[in-house]
Structures are given as structure tokens and as C-alpha cells.
Amino acid sequence: MNKSxxxxxxxIIALLIVFTFSLCKKDDGILTAEAKIYxxxxxxxxxxxxxxxxxxTKEFHAVNxxxxxxENALKVIIRYRLLDTKFVCGWGKGLTEIQxxxxxxxxxxxxxxxxxxxxxxxxxxxxxxxxxxxxTTYYHPTxxxxxxxxxxLKVKVSYNLLDSKFQCGIAANLKYNQIFLKTIENR
Numbered sequence: 001m002n003k004s005x006x007x008x009x010x011x012i013i014a015l016l017i018v019f020t021f022s023l024c025k026k027d028d029g030i031l032t033a034e035a036k037i038y039x040x041x042x043x044x045x046x047x048x049x050x051x052x053x054x055x056x057t058k059e060f061h062a063v064n065x066x067x068x069x070x071e072n073a074l075k076v077i078i079r080y081r082l083l084d085t086k087f088v089c090g091w092g093k094g095l096t097e098i099q100x101x102x103x104x105x106x107x108x109x110x111x112x113x114x115x116x117x118x119x120x121x122x123x124x125x126x127x128x129x130x131x132x133x134x135x136t137t138y139y140h141p142t143x144x145x146x147x148x149x150x151x152x153l154k155v156k157v158s159y160n161l162l163d164s165k166f167q168c169g170i171a172a173n174l175k176y177n178q179i180f181l182k183t184i185e186n187r
Contacts, residue, residue, distance in 0.1 A: 029081050030101055032142035032180060037065070037074045040090065048089035052078065052098070061087035061095040065103075075106035077160055077180045079142065102164045102178075110158055110182060117144070117153040120168075128168035132157060132179065140166035140176040145184065154187040 033054045041047025050070050052060045063083065069076060079102040086094035115134045121127020130149055131138040134157070142162070148155060159182055165175040 030079055031082070032077070032079050034106060035060075035076050035078050037069055037071060037076060039070065039072050043089045046090040048087070048093060048095060051095055052076075054078075059095055060098045061089075062100050063087075063097050064100050069103055069105075077104050077106055077162070078102065079162065079164060079178075102162050104160055104162060104180075106160070110160060112156070112158040114187060115155050115157045117148055117150060117155060119149075119151040123168060126168075126170050128166075128174055128176070131176065132159075132181075138176055139179045140168075141179055141181050143181065148184055155184050156187050157184050158182045 035052040035054045037050060037052055039047075039050050041049075043049050048059075048061070050062075050065055052062055052065075054060065060080075062078075062080070078100055080098040080100050083097040083099055085097045087097050088094050113134045115132045118131045118133050118138065120129060120131055120138075123129045128140075130141065130144050132141050132144070132155075133139075139159075139161075141159075159179040162178040162180055164178045166178050167173065167175050
């Protein structure tokens with residue numbers, strides 16, 4: 001083979017590699033969880049101010065917790081991003097800081113409906129992933145258990161509608177309202 005053909009093939013391979021990696025969505029580091037909010041007292045008096053407890057064990061300081069959610073033992077659903085910083089408080093204890101992306105009272109507007117699980121193709125291949133179809137509307141669940149990742153599966157769900165949207169499809173720029181699934185079971 002002559003050098004121009006080899007150069008052309010190498011260029012095509014390089015372009016294919018770049019194109020393939022551009023289709024892959026990066027993990028944006030956003031997590032979803034149920035949490036409780038607590039007031040541990042003033043930092044000046046060795047407290048840790050307001051903090052969120054996730055999974056009964058992990059405690060975080062939210063850098064952007066607003067006053068409307070500063071209620072002791074308030075149950076919430078949060079979407080958040082872990083930060084690389086610590087909030088130093090009470091006898092040198094350091095709480096990992098988080099940035100809240102979305103927060104809702106846990107049981108506000110809990111909706112129960114029949115639904116269908118829909119596979120809209122792999123996100124890494126420009127698809128939109130697993131969706132929950134309720135009536136005629138498609139929603140993006142923040143976390144769908146693997147046992148329910150079956151196309152056209154009929155289920156019963158209870159969920160909270162979140163304020164955030166899930167964007168997919170590079171060319172289509174599609175956006176779906178996100179839901180937090182409280183319960184899901186086969187119909």
C-alpha cells in the first residue's frame with residue numbers, strides 16, 4: 001500500500017475514534033437520594049449548623065440549602081453533586097459539602113399510577129435510555145432498578161415529580177421531566 005492510502009486510513013480511524021467518544025455521555029456526578037434535614041446547632045457553639053443525612057449514615061453540608069427547607073427532621077428527595085470541600089464544624093468534625101441540584105419534600109405530591117417501562121435505546125449511542133410511560137407522557141426515572149429494565153413491562157409506581165429535566169439525544173436535544181420512584185411493582 002502506498003503512503004497516501006495508509007495516511008487516509010489512519011485519518012479515517014482517528015475520526016471514527018473521535019466521533020465514537022463524542023457520542024458517549026460523561027457521568028455528570030449527579031446523585032439522587034432520600035435524606036433528612038437536621039439542625040445540629042450553631043457552629044459558634046460547636047454545632048454543625050444544618051446538615052442532610054442520607055441512608056441513615058452519611059452526613060453532608062449543603063452549600064445552597066435555602067430557608068424553606070430548614071426544618072428539623074424534614075424528609076426530602078435531593079439531587080446533588082459531591083464537592084471536594086469539607087465544612088469544618090463542632091470539635092473539628094468535617095462534613096463533606098454538596099451542591100443541591102434539586103430538592104423536594106419527600107411526600108409532597110406523591111403520585112400513584114399504572115405505567116409501562118419503555119426502552120428508548122442506549123444513552124451512549126444517542127438514545128434516551130429507560131423511560132416510564134404514564135398515560136401518554138414519558139418520564140425519566142432518576143433510578144430504575146435493574147429488575148424492571150424490561151421493554152413494555154407493565155408496572156404500578158408511586159413517584160414524586162422533580163423540577164429537573166433529563167436531556168438526551170445529541171441531534172434531537174430531547175428533554176424529559178424527571179421522577180423519583182418511591183415504589184415500583186409488577187402489575
